[in-house]
Amino acid sequence: MIPKDLQYYKFCSYGFLKNLRFFDPFILLFFRSIGMSYLQIGVLFSVREISATVLELPTGIIADLFGRKNSMISSFLAYILSFIIFYTSLKYSLFIIAMFLFAVGEAFRTGTHKAMIFDYLKIKNISHLKTEYYGHTRSWSQKGSALSSLVAGALVFFTGKYRIIFLATIVPYIIELFLMMSYPKELNGLQFSLKKSKNRPNWKDFIHIFKRVEFRRGILNSSLYDGLFKSVKDYLQPILKSFAISLPILLTMKDDQRSAVIIAAVFFLLYNLTSYASKNASAFSHRFRNLPKAINITFLFGIFVTIMSGLFYNWQIPIISIILFIFLYMMQNVRRPMNVSYISETIPCKLMATGLSVESQLKTLFIAIFSPIVGVLADQLGVGIAIALMACVLILLYPLVRVAEAKLAEKIIRNEHVNSNH
Numbered sequence: 001m002i003p004k005d006l007q008y009y010k011f012c013s014y015g016f017l018k019n020l021r022f023f024d025p026f027i028l029l030f031f032r033s034i035g036m037s038y039l040q041i042g043v044l045f046s047v048r049e050i051s052a053t054v055l056e057l058p059t060g061i062i063a064d065l066f067g068r069k070n071s072m073i074s075s076f077l078a079y080i081l082s083f084i085i086f087y088t089s090l091k092y093s094l095f096i097i098a099m100f101l102f103a104v105g106e107a108f109r110t111g112t113h114k115a116m117i118f119d120y121l122k123i124k125n126i127s128h129l130k131t132e133y134y135g136h137t138r139s140w141s142q143k144g145s146a147l148s149s150l151v152a153g154a155l156v157f158f159t160g161k162y163r164i165i166f167l168a169t170i171v172p173y174i175i176e177l178f179l180m181m182s183y184p185k186e187l188n189g190l191q192f193s194l195k196k197s198k199n200r201p202n203w204k205d206f207i208h209i210f211k212r213v214e215f216r217r218g219i220l221n222s223s224l225y226d227g228l229f230k231s232v233k234d235y236l237q238p239i240l241k242s243f244a245i246s247l248p249i250l251l252t253m254k255d256d257q258r259s260a261v262i263i264a265a266v267f268f269l270l271y272n273l274t275s276y277a278s279k280n281a282s283a284f285s286h287r288f289r290n291l292p293k294a295i296n297i298t299f300l301f302g303i304f305v306t307i308m309s310g311l312f313y314n315w316q317i318p319i320i321s322i323i324l325f326i327f328l329y330m331m332q333n334v335r336r337p338m339n340v341s342y343i344s345e346t347i348p349c350k351l352m353a354t355g356l357s358v359e360s361q362l363k364t365l366f367i368a369i370f371s372p373i374v375g376v377l378a379d380q381l382g383v384g385i386a387i388a389l390m391a392c393v394l395i396l397l398y399p400l401v402r403v404a405e406a407k408l409a410e411k412i413i414r415n416e417h418v419n420s421n422h
Contacts (some may be wrong), residue, residue: 002133007187008118012140013179014113019144020172022152022165023086026266028234029241029259030162038383040092042375047096049368051103054111056361059107067188068112069180075108076177080229083173084164091386110360115415116187116345125187130344131291133276135337142275142333146268149418153264176405214404215346218295219359221401222339225299227366228394229332232306236325239383240266243318274333284334295338300398302331306391314384321384342403388420 002008023030063071070401082101085094117134155164211320244262245255253261277284288294309324340356347355370390377386 002129003124006172007184008133008137010179010183011117011120011137014176015137015141016108016144017172017176017179019141019147020148020151020169022148022155022168024161025149025152025263026156026162026165026237026260028237029263030165033162034093038375038386039372039379040164041373042372044095044099046368047369048099048103048106049364049371051100052106052364053361054106055107055369056110056364057358060112060356060358060397061113063108063112068116069183069185069188071108071112072116072183073177075105076173076180077105077113078102079105079107079173080170080177083166083170087163097347106364110356114182114340114356119132119187131337131341134340135280138337139275139279139334141295142271142278146271146275149264149271150266153260153267156260157264160254160256167258182311212301212346215343215355217401217403218339218343218346219362221295221299221403222335222343223359223362224366224394224397225302225335226332226363227324227370228391229302229328230363230367231370232310232328233325233332235374235387236322236384239318239321239325243322246318253285264325266322268331273326273331277330278333278337284338289337291342295342295403298331298335298338299401300395302328302335303391303394303398303418305331307388310384310387310389310391312384312390314382328338 028041031044034384036044053111059071078101082098085098085101089095114134117137118127119128121133122129126133151168152165155168240263241255241259244259247258247262250258250261262370284294288297305324305328309321309328312318312324313321339359343356343359374386374390377389381389
């Protein structure tokens with residue numbers, strides 16, 4: 001049974017507020033509305049991800065050295081400045097600066113908050129509940145996204161402008177900043193002395209964990225799949241817009257208003273479903289013989305769904321493509337708590353923030369590579385073919401990222417035996 005104390009609700013509130021990103025359901029349409037090609041949009045996403053990749057490991061180490069709470073506060077300040085530039089700028093070069101600042105926020109945040117959650121579980125002696133606990137807190141993130149889609153749809157509907165969504169996003173992030181300041185000091189992490197501490201993380205420790213096959217494959221399995229998902233997920237927006245315009249309803253409204261209604265409704269449904277998926281990730285994983293088997297099967301199923309969603313859109317059957325995209329979002333939120341739980345089994349506690357940051361760093365690297373490629377393919381061959389072709393590449397890479405099921409199962413059994421003896 002998960003203990004639902006004050007800190008649990010703070011973690012849930014963090015996830016809820018963090019995902020009040022009102023721009024998420026419309027960001028690709030916003031860029032298209034100001035005349036950008038899919039390649040230009042892909043380059044912007046690539047700039048964001050390359051910047052995050054460069055910053056991810058240093059910021060993870062900074063979090064371990066100087067305090068995770070302090071790093072999170074820096075993250076939200078960078079986010080807020082980014083949203084201000086997105087709202088006010090008109091030039092492509094300024095959007096690049098805004099993307100860089102957004103990447104700074106992502107780099108300081110990603111991996112750090114997960115490490116804070118796992119530290120809290122360790123303090124409370126409930127580390128065995130990490131999949132359930134992280135799944136519950138992540139489900140609140142999806143509830144935030146669900147509400148965000150409705151608010152964003154209303155903003156676009158009544159103002160007729162996509163730009164307003166960046167201004168609106170500043171409000172929950174200011175609240176988030178104060179929430180983070182209220183976190184207890186013990187979740188700031190062990191702040192290692194650069195000169196004196198014998199327990200501080202070092203490069204030898206870090207290189208050592210990379211020699212572990214289960215860790216390498218675990219982070220590659222997670223980061224490669226997430227990289228594909230985040231490279232193609234925003235293409236649901238133009239699919240939904242074209243579908244909304246083709247519907248024989250709401251004909252008295254402008255195209256942007258009709259698409260805003262449909263997009264808000266679909267994303268509201270989608271994020272409520274993904275919230276349910278996150279909350280039940282642990283129950284889903286228990287249906288399999290072990291956690292690695294669940295990770296492997298969901299990897300293959302998710303790639304298959306991605307390919308078919310692209311093909312059905314190319315075959316001009318957008319409704320099936322949309323349904324498959326919803327399944328894809330749900331699969332991502334089932335997989336994420338399982339992946340985080342698996343990685344946490346294979347990394348020393350003192351390197352938790354750094355190790356999770358490496359996983360995120362690789363993910364952002366894959367997004368940086370995939371996004372421009374998908375953009376070029378979308379401009380030349382169409383959105384559907386671009387999605388399907390990109391997903392086919394991951395099928396070829398599966399043998400390199402398949403998690404070794406027997407090794408981890410044996411490792412967990414050994415750990416449980418040791419713990420029972422103590």
